[in-house]
Amino acid sequence: MEISLEVLTGVFFFIFGTLIGSFLNVVILRHNTGKDLSGRSRCQSCGRTLSPLELVPILSFLYQKGACRVCKSKISIQYPIVEFLTGVLFVLIFFAYNSIPGTVFSLVVISLLIIIATYDFRHRIVPNTFVYGFIGASIFSLFFDVNSLSYTKPSLEALLAGPILALPIWFLWQISNGKWIGLGDAKLFLGVGWFLGISAGVTAFVLSFWIGASVSLFLIFLGRVVSIRKLNLGVKDLTIKNEIPFAPFIILSFFIVYLLEFNLISFIAP
Ligand SMILES: [Zn+2]
Structure with missing residues (x-):
């Protein structure tokens, strides 16, 4: 099976989009809270610093089954939704321009x-x-x-x-x-x-x-x-x-x- 360069670039744009989406989630979460954008991401409930694996867009939410591994508090479904949508929109932009x-x-x-x-x-x-x-x-x-x-x-x-x-x-x-x-x-x-x-x-x-x-x-x-x-x-x-x-x-x-x-x-x- 031959995979065209266009498909590969599309996949790249999707992954890039989910990473940007992950960043946008941080911006949305910290906007007007007095917190800046530096510093590692933490669990909203127990304050535990998230491991690199838990920062992977979409997959980390699925892997953790939507809850913090330690304190078991639920993670907002907003995170994977924003990551996924950003990924999809980035792909559409790639194909439009x-x-x-x-x-x-x-x-x-x-x-x-x-x-x-x-x-x-x-x-x-x-x-x-x-x-x-x-x-x-x-x-x-x-x-x-x-x-x-x-x-x-x-x-x-x-x-x-x-x-x-x-x-x-x-x-x-x-x-x-x-x-x-x-x-x-x-x-x-x-x-x-x-x-x-x-x-x-x-x-x-x-x-x-x-x-x-x-x-x-x-x-x-x-x-x-x-x-x-x-x-x-x-x-x-x-x-x-x-x-x-x-x-x-x-x-x-x-x-x-x-x-x-x-x-x-x-x-x-x-
Ligand atoms: Zn926690």
């Missing part, structure tokens, strides 16, 4: 968004540091073509794409006193609009509401309270009355549009 700077830039943006989605899911807050990082990257991509490494002059439409997506969300935030939606979601849409442009941006916008509404209806359908505590994700029970984090839906929609090049506008009016 061919220029090296373009690929590196996309990997950085994807990493920022994984942090934002997971952090919002855990804490119901879009972390400013990372959403500003994403907005900065989006503005950068407006003026600089990372694939050809050259300056580009953005069109007026491209410049307006961010505010056009963010303003309705900002308005909803204003009139509901932050009850319906967070200001962080508006910031996120600012970056999404500038990154994707108006046509793909609107698609991501519509898609995020569709997915968000479908999931919310599903939660109502399942009953008032869906206990996800059993999954040990480290978050409170999701209820429909409780605030449902919206950033994960925005980011999922962004990935669908960006990586799978799904576009509603060209779908409706090709």
Whole structure:
């Protein structure tokens, strides 16, 4: 059997992605806790320093059967999920791009968004540091073509794409006193609009509401309270009355549009 170079590189990107995912987990865990990123990883319960084998992405979780070897406390399933998803997204980026700077830039943006989605899911807050990082990257991509490494002059439409997506969300935030939606979601849409442009941006916008509404209806359908505590994700029970984090839906929609090049506008009016 012959294994092509492309498949091998794909496998490499997956493994590289899971390692970055493992690092992102540390960033998510330590953000806003006053801890920096140096120092060895420890068990969250007993404080024992983890052995190198226990740091291997995904496999260590399976090998330890999801619990600390010593104190037996459960390890959040967030860790292998983030590692796996980062691996998959890195592979998709590899297949979507061919220029090296373009690929590196996309990997950085994807990493920022994984942090934002997971952090919002855990804490119901879009972390400013990372959403500003994403907005900065989006503005950068407006003026600089990372694939050809050259300056580009953005069109007026491209410049307006961010505010056009963010303003309705900002308005909803204003009139509901932050009850319906967070200001962080508006910031996120600012970056999404500038990154994707108006046509793909609107698609991501519509898609995020569709997915968000479908999931919310599903939660109502399942009953008032869906206990996800059993999954040990480290978050409170999701209820429909409780605030449902919206950033994960925005980011999922962004990935669908960006990586799978799904576009509603060209779908409706090709
Ligand atoms: Zn332990």
